[in-house]
Amino acid sequence: MTLKKKPEIILIMLFFLFSNFTFSQDNSSIKGRISDKNGNPVVNAVISVLDEFTQVSTDLSGNFTISVAPGKVLLTSRIGYKPFKYEIKDRADISIQLEKEQPEEVYQVAYGTRRKSELTAAISTISADDLTKAPVSTLGNAIQGLASGLTLLKTVGAEPGWDQPSIYIRGVQSFGGGTAPLVLVDNVERDFSQLNPAEIESFTVLKDAAATVQYGMRGANGVILVTTKKGFVGKPVISLTAQYGMQSPTRLPQYVGSQDYVSYRNIALRNDYNKLSDADFTSLFLSNPKNNPANYNGSNPYLYPNTNWYKSFLNSTAPQQSYNLSFRGGTEVAQYYVVLGTVDQKGLYKSTDVNPGYSTQNDFIRYNFRSVVDVNLSKNLKVGVNLAGRVENRHVPNSSAGSILSALSKLPSTVPVSNADSSIAGSSIYKYNPYGMIAKTGFQDQYSFYLQGTTTFDLKLGMITEGLSANGLFGYDAAKFYNRYKSQSYAVYQQNADNSYTQFGQSNSIDLGYSSSNSSFNLMLNYLCGISYDRTFGVNHIASDIKYMQSSLSTDGNNPDYRNQGVFGRTTYTFDSRYTAELGYAYNGSEDFASGKRYGFFPVVSGAWVISNEEFMKNNETLNFLKLRGSYGKVGNSNIGAGSRYPFEDKFYSGGGYSFNRSSTDGSYEGRIANPNLTWEESLNANIGLEVSLLKKLDIEVDVFSNNRRQIITDLSNVLPSIIGQDLPYVNDGSVLSRGFEVTLKHHNKIGDFSYTLQGNVSFVKNKITSKQEVAGLNAWEYRTGQAVMQQWGLQVAPDKFFKDQADINGWAKSSYGILQPGDVKYVDQNKDGVIDSQDYIALGNPSVPEINYGFSLGCEYKGFDFNVLFTGIANRSLFMNNNVFWGMQDNNNITTEVAANSWGVSSNPLYPRLTTQLNNNNYQPSSLWLKNVDYLRLQTLEIGYSLPKKLLSKANINEVRFFINGYNLFSFDGLNKYNLSAEIPNAGVTLYPETRVINIGTSLKF
């Protein structure tokens, strides 16, 4: 038996019970051929019998044989051709001629779809193909640069399984409430970050009010819709993909060797002890052989080592692999899609296998499965079951990546990894050692289990009136989280001059059993139902629906369920494919607001005018498509950010208390002051868009928008006196105006066998706090009103940057951050009160969330070869550099050559303050000295593939064999290159797990 038949049989068996179909006794074989207008055969067309399971497909000559009884109707389907119905009258051979069709593009919108000409909302989409081009396990990292209006910010390094980026749509639009977009997978609120890219059909970003209004007071931050694949009518397609890749760190800081380190440290010590006479300084410090650079000549690697910590404990590559197997197909009656996927991504640490029986290497393993079945139970009723499951296991050392990388970054090269007796090295200053942290603290297993079920039904109510239907969804999501760990501790030993050892810390062997913690469980139930009406009368098309939703998330612990509820709908009227008007609305509520302030009504009107369908433009050869659309309306944001629940009511909490008689006593305390009048943030959003298609080769889409967020959820701690003595209530106050534009271009062309696609998008958004309560009498530069929400604030460094001598210090404003000495940073005293403090902060540089995001790609194909490259970038973003690369030597940490050689007292034109071995509070304030523009342009993905010729494969009954090599995060053009830091995550490799690039090879097969 052939493999391709198997799923069908299972399905037939499965759904036999439900079927109400009649099987004719009178079946016999009928032959036929399908061709196009020119008589050429149509290959792989599917021919099925209406209301029966029988289904066949055409061969290379367009021929087929089907067993069918006269009187039945045959249905053909083939992408690119109009469907055709053929009634069997006798047993004669059939010849069917199919007409080509160019179906109008259909877009996913909130709880529905819209044809391109009737779409009135601003959305952007990412194709499923593009999602699979980045060899990353976390899907969020694959979408950057692919859609306009989207800002992706990695805030952590590429630690396997822990590298979700932050996402914003059209920027940060509130300074109070939560700013994260709403994310839905198959119309249920779910995280998409660990989905298998192979299971995604479409990825849509809803941007303007017309697009998000269905979500009412949950949609103002924008919405991401992910729709998973379904089956289709056709021969079963089995596809198998296998990939193997290598991750390697992009940039790691370059620290000085031990001879240089000791020399620079002596300079730092001289700065720190500038009051000592030269003689005293020599006797105190320079006479110590440890402080003599000449001793670090390699002759004694234990007392005078030269350790490269990164090289010692980070591999230059780490493997990852992933496999996918899917089955997809179906008949007119039932369609199915089943996918199994697994990812295994290892970490970069060395010395992880020194322990017998276990490894402490990072290892992220994920299994995904999804099984989708849609069945037409009758002419009018379609039922779908979409069942997905996921297991994630994150195996990590029992020391956090942050602590390990901080240790690698901070330990100077003068500390050995181990001592002569092979004990772990350390000292009174450095009481930790990365070897101990990686190999000798044990490990953790963090398990997550997800089961996500979505059942849908769609009932046509044509018997009542044509075009009416009812539909519904029931979502059942369960998640369980479980951690277990084995812990161990280690000691470090300092080798003394007399070869004795001093111990720091305690050494314990690993616990025999597992300890567990953080076991938790949650369950989310979603319920959605509604009725739709969709009908065309001549040139009039009406589409209207109304839906009700509720969801309830139960968590363990003493929390009431988290709930949502709403009614929403939309009515669209299109006249003659030219004019479309749409009214969208939602009426929904939030549990965080008091009864009476809980539910809000959000209406949005929008319209589209397809100018190219007007008589005067029709069939224009140059301008194929021209559409103008616009939307205006009100949406909301009920997310109170990090605040606690139910801020409308008075609450007391258990906690606090005091210790009497040496034992703590239970306490309780009053929560934040309640505000029964608290309600949602509302946003008045306007959007105008233009869609153009030129010469059938170039598509242009432009959107201009203005979002006015008002009644922002905030507290007034900056204006209300502290004598209130309680956490201040949340109130609705202040507004933010966000304005910007987005441009998307797409050019597609084919020259002979060579076809190519050029795409690009750029998004610009600038926001401004237009009102916010602030105290009177501040200096003009201190007001937040008028500035961007995410504006960076800090001290301004004087033009001469550093104090040159004591007289310079005496003649300048005092610092509230410590005692100054020559070589310290000199700040501008903005308010001229003689003290440098936080009142001298001014707005510096750009916001911390970029104002400009862009991406552009080139894809081409030639005779089986394909090539695709994507560049992404951001601009107008500033970050403060505050890690050991810039702040080196402080606290006896390591230092980079770049900073050491350019510091005050070393360089004649210093860029950095004096070196110090101590902690210095003055020099390391947020200031213009440390603020850097972190704009970058990055080679995000590159893929080269080759597909074997179809002719070769057809004999082996294989549809497609493709080999490919691709890479991710390959190169970045930016200003942090000379520091060997990532511009997107300057702390990666320093206080966070490194950023990585991935080179990946793979093969995919389709049967």
Added chain:
Amino acid sequence: MKIFKYISLILVLGFIACNDFLNLAPDVNLNEDKVFTNYVNAQAFQADIYSGLTQRFNAIGSYLPVPMSSASDESESNAGYFGTKPFNMGNYDGVDANISYYYTAIHKANLFLKNKDRIPYPSKLARQKMVGEVYFLRAFYYNEIVKRFGGMPILNEVNGLLVPGDDLMRPRNTYRECFAFIMNDLKNAIDSLPVTLNTNEYGRATKGASMALKARVLLYAASPLFSKTNGIWGMGGTTDDWYDKDGKTWWLKAAEAAQAVIDLKDETGGQVYALYQTNAANKADDYQNLFFNRREQGNNEIIFYKHEAPVGVNDAQINVWMPNGDFGGNGAVEPTNNFVKLFEMSNGKYIDEAGSGYDPKNPYINRDPRFYKTIIYQGSTWQGATVDMSTTTTQFPAGTFLTGYFVRKYLPEQIKKLSTTTSYHNWIFFRLAEMYLNYAEAMNEVEGPTQRVRDAVNAVRSRSGVVDLPVALTGDQSSMRIRLQRERAIELSFEEQRWWDARRWSTGEQGELAAKWFGGPFYRVTITKNGNAVSYNEETYFTRIYQPHNNLYEIPTGEMYKNPLFVQNPGY
């Protein structure tokens, strides 16, 4: 189309029917009614009012909080982010000006007092204790505010439970009004609280604690900083012509209040408090041990303290004081040489007095016995090791100590580096020795250095084996005043007294004492060893800035902006 209408109607009706789907909140949480109509809940709320009492006195700074001794001349904080450094540099804006911290504690007290009549107390005594303690705590917290800033807005259970929308722009009350408010709360506390506690109640306020606070508040009010100024900043007179209207001077009232604590009797007529004295061979051992031994171990000197679980070497509250290097602490509190020089010789003479016998080459012999229980110095023994703070020490990493001293007082010696040993440790807010010294100081102002003034001081000195005050002092009130100020500096060192004492002894205009002690050059000793010979070299390490107006804190700029009715303290 009709059916469409029906279905939407059903949907909308269904929606209205489950309109309280989102109304989960109210049944799950405690609210004011549930807290104060249930005795157990009310007890928990009342216990939390105590949480405003700080663990290591007022530690300042967020990275490594350091005690306020380092703002005074007692010590230097050689610690990371310099909690007290801004003070040393003359910057008072927002340093230790935690207005919201104490008003939060006061708000809790006010909320309790507002509801005090709704609580179902099991007995009258239970009610007296619970309510009395809250009056005590409110007075304590107000005193913390007033001693920093002078008069500040009085918020009570009637007018002070503020929410936005109320009139929040409260002007500052006068110092006298605050004083009267505190005294009234203390009267309520003294009237209702018991003298003794059950063991499981140790750490709670008592009648004695309330009386001790009253004595301290009166002493502060009588002191020059507050008695010689008016309005927001002071009492505006030295005689009680308005509070009790008995015409007594504030000094006399302060002396009487301290005397009352010393004389306090329990229900059986026994003396409640006594200086901690055992029959130790070295009497100064008692001075050391009173910070470790608990009341149930016979330590009756403690009047009010934080009675916590034992501490280990890594507990931040103790770690910050302990010597670093081989000794496992943070070494962030280092006594200055300015302060060490304040210790008398064992013969009772100051080191710079003729005939003191002070030898700068051997500075640590024959000093006040309390010196050896207060300071870790070169050559002293700590945790079995002879401490070496010389330039060639191997006990400390180079450059990790500054002054040449560490604190010994109230640090349990048995909690060592790498060990899991813990020790009891009392954070004492009031102890009897302070009452003796309060009495002596106030009485000296009333009648000069009479025998009873001398007796009170000598009682404290002799407990530690210190010689009596020289007789020659009798008859000279101002010499005695200076004596008492130095006595207080030594006996109550590192107990967060000196920072406030020196300030209240100064006046806004003159600021002489605090400026003399807290400003100017600060000294350390540099110790060098040459074979067995040790030499000590005093050198300036920093010049601190202290101006007369610093006797009161600056109202934080942020609060000044928020409330235009606030008047800033002079000089800022």
